[in-house]
Amino acid sequence: MAKEVVPEAARKRRKPTKAGVVLSEQLIVETAMRLLQQSGREGLTVRRLGAALGADPSSLYRYFRGADDLTLAIADELIGRAMRGWEATGDWRADLRELGMRIHSAYLAHPQAAVLTASRVSGRANEIDADEVILGVLRSAGLPDREVVRIYHAFIDQTLAFAVLDAAGLALPPAARAADEAVWHATYARLPAETHPNIAATVPLLVARMNNSAYPTALDMLLDNAAAAIARARAADPGA
Amino acid sequence: MAKEVVPEAARKRRKPTKAGVVLSEQLIVETAMRLLQQSGREGLTVRRLGAALGADPSSLYRYFRGADDLTLAIADELIGRAMRGWEATGDWRADLRELGMRIHSAYLAHPQAAVLTASRVSGRANEIDADEVILGVLRSAGLPDREVVRIYHAFIDQTLAFAVLDAAGLALPPAARAADEAVWHATYARLPAETHPNIAATVPLLVARMNNSAYPTALDMLLDNAAAAIARARAADPGA
DNA sequence: CAGCTTATGCCAACGCCATTGACATGGTTG
DNA sequence: CAACCATGTCAATGGCGTTGGCATAAGCTG
Structure with a gap:
């Protein structure tokens, strides 16, 4: 060969x-x-x-x-699909939110691929371009580089973390997924209130909520934090 | 057999x-x-x-x-180790923070196991007990069950998501991990400022920050959010 | 303690898997 | 048109999870 x-x-x-x-x-x-x-x-x-x-x-x-090299290529393709067609509007907050939701969606659209490639650094073209774009959005908002990197790090980690977690639930092999779901109905739903009062009291609500992602909420929390940092930076250096 | x-x-x-x-x-x-x-x-x-x-x-x-069954047993052992020795103090916020940090730490202590078991629902004893404890802490804070479940969901997803993401970086096979790290020095650090100005400008900061977890910050954001919900609940029903 | 039952560990085998080296073939180049 | 060699194919290697059948000894029964 x-x-x-x-x-x-x-x-x-x-x-x-x-x-x-x-x-x-x-x-x-x-x-x-x-x-x-x-x-x-x-x-x-x-x-x-x-x-x-x-x-x-x-x-x-x-x-x-080898198989690992193929994995990295798949990782890069996922990011590429997330970014395809995206354009900056100039509003950093809207742009960052859109980027986060796009990455999250792209991962959920291919959950098995998302899990397979979880947290790999491909170093290929699409990944590099995405990082360049995200850093550019934050820097254009008038933040000092130190803050840019802090928020970039939290943003990309949080986005990928939720994307992978949410994808993992969809990505399980049918047998394992069925088994996991059965656990909720066969095990959790039947726990006696005497030994597990809190689970017993909330199980219907838990089951109803389990399929939604908490990512959008977490993303907005992060954007609030970034907005505060930008306000701080402007107050400290109004000329910037 | x-x-x-x-x-x-x-x-x-x-x-x-x-x-x-x-x-x-x-x-x-x-x-x-x-x-x-x-x-x-x-x-x-x-x-x-x-x-x-x-x-x-x-x-x-x-x-x-089979191998899958063993995986679930490992998942449960991981959660068991996170919870071992934990005791409630009665301060919901301190308790929840401690629980989050314990789970995060337990995963990071066994990164390969963490990745292997990512997002599986074992339904075994330790997992059930942990869920019961977390729900109990939130319910004892005086929240209506609807809010308890909302925050529980965000809490456990965020904790596991960061735990798995952070663990994944530590868990890569030595070859892949070395390759990923090499990417930062061989690829990112050498991108010309003409094509990738934002990466080029921030690369030293990026490299310095990459090894820390953004989880504690994200956890505190979530606890702030929970505190606000509790204040709202108390205002709406002062008798509770 | 003797005898029985059967849980438990072992062996051998099956059909997968990723990867490799040697070889055949046909596209491209001069 | 001829030669080269990039590319596809074949066959083989060693590892994997899993299984059925079997030997053995642990613990029960008397």
Whole structure:
């Protein structure tokens, strides 16, 4: 097999596979995401990906160094989809809120991919561009870099943390997901009030609320905090 | 192999393995967590767990239905460790803060285990007890159940979300972790100011801040929000 | 203590998996 | 048009989770 993967841009000879498919990094990533969505994390194996593409599994090693490299490419594609079509309005708060909600939504749209790539740093183009954009929004609001970085850090961590947590609930393999849901009805809902009075008293409310995300609320809390920091910065240096 | 796993409490015949070890659910879970800590997620396989215990891999299926069942047991042990020794002080805010920090710390102490068990609902004893305790703290503060559940939901999701995100950074296999860190120095730190001015301007600050958790700040935001809700409830119904 | 039952651990085997090296083939280039 | 070599394929390796059948000894019964 190849020692080195040829960068996508340098590919010249596009040779169709036996099944007549012309491979590309893009096609492989898209197919991998489709497999993830269809059959969950367990559904994505090199062999099955090869089969789904109509190519020998070992062909994929011409495009990715290994499974981990493919994972990073999927991570970058997720961020890319979140950012696609976004444009700054000039209102930092609206922009940041929109960015947060877009990332959250993009992850929830592909929960298995989101969990698979949780907290990886791909260093690929889309990820870098997103970071550049977020930092730019905060810096344009007139914050000193120290505060920019504090809020950037909280923003990106909180967004990814909720995105992954919310995605994880959707991403469980059907069996595990069914088991987890059954726990609520079979275990929690049947706890006697004598031993677990607080759960017993609130179980209907708990069940009703469990499927919503707390992210929007948390995001607004963070934006309030950022607004206060901006007001402070303006008061300290009105010329800025 | 056994159709059904014998519950730990019902075990009578404790037969040592060839290597002289007497198995138990507790011993297996502890050994699994040790393997996770030593060699990461890839280090925990049924075969290696058997070897580490001095038992045939298939013996473990007498204690757990499969790998997923073992995962849930690890999840429950993690929560159990977070709660061990905790006692209510009667001050809801201090209690809730302490609970959040304990869960966060317990996860960070076993990052690989934290990631492995991310967002699973075990329904086992320790998890149920923790939920009962948290709900109890909020209800004792004089909130109506509707608000209790709203804040409980945000609290537990935010805590687990940050715990898992922060743990994930520590939990990467050494190779991947090294790769991710290298990205910061090899890729981000070298981006030219012409194309990525905002990253270039803030990179030293970013690198310095990256290793801290934003969880304590986010937790305090949530506690502020809860305090406001409690004040509202008291104003609306002074008799409560 | 003797004998029985059966829980428990062990063995061998199955069909997956990721990854690799050697080889075949056909696109591109000169 | 011919040669090169990037790309796809094949076959093999070693590891994985899981299972069925079997041996053995723990604890019960008398």
